[in-house]
Amino acid sequence: MNPHRKRTAVLISGRGSNMAALVKAAQQDDFPAKIDLVLSNREDAAGLEFAASHGVPTRVLSHRGYADRAAFDTALDGLLREEGIEIVCLAGFMRLLTPWLVEQWQDRMINVHPSILPSFKGLHTHERALEMGVRVHGCTVHFVRAEMDAGPIILQAVVPIEADDTPDTLAARVLTQEHIIYPKGLELLAADRLTVENERVRISGMQPGPAPLISPSV
Structure with missing residues (x-):
């Protein structure tokens, strides 16, 4: 048993499939982090039910109750500190964070993005990858910075693009890798x-040395 497992919060806005992967990993006794909170800005987020069913405390902090992003982020920061959180993981949290909040959690807040950053920042990454005709796609775990989908890269996984891929089939294979990395x-x-x-x-x-890459099918 790890003597000190870092208290971790996962922030979600929807189904939270990456949150579920984190919760399952943290169920191992030797895992160095413990998921102590799953928080959503939406009370109808499906991931809340999964977290609760796995014994993880949940909270809802609706952004609608605050005048602006700064006020919401101040409340969010206060809640995380009240819970003694040490690490924050973003998992489909559909809120742009203020630079102030990002700075409060510098190098203690991470995110997973469905592309090989710095390519395809933002939304619709799979559609854009197919439109551009790239040979490989993938996902990135990175530290969060004020700029969207930026920040020092921790890990990346590479997924070959097949000739008959659609955005949905590509997204499914990338998501599998997200749940690993x-x-x-x-x-x-x-x-x-x-x-x-x-x-x-x-x-x-x-x-x-360089990380290993998966060669695309030719």
Whole structure:
């Protein structure tokens, strides 16, 4: 049993499939993080039911009750601190965070994005990848910065694009990889194996060199 498992909050707005992957990973006794809170800005978020059924405390903090983003983020920050949270994971949290909030959680807030960043920031990543005719696609776990879908890259997974892919088939294969690398990224952070130097991530205990890539079908 890990003597100190980092208290972690997962922020969602919908079904929270990546949240579910994190919760399942954290059920292992030797996992260095413990999911102590799943929070949504929407009370109808389907992921809340999953979290509750797995014994994870849930909260709803509706953004509609606040005058602006700054007021909402101040309340969100206060709630996280009240709960003693040490790490924040974004998992389909459909709110743009203020630079102030991001700074409060500098190098303690991570996200997973469905593309190989810095390519295809924003929405509709799978459609755009197919339209551009790229040979590979994938996903990225990264530290959060004020700029959307930016921040030091922790892990990436590469998925080959098949000739008959549609946005849905491609999205399904990418999501499978998200469920693998997001828990791994949280594990590395909670185990204090990540350091950020000049906005590049160093992973202790990992041999230097390029990450392996999956070759596309030809």
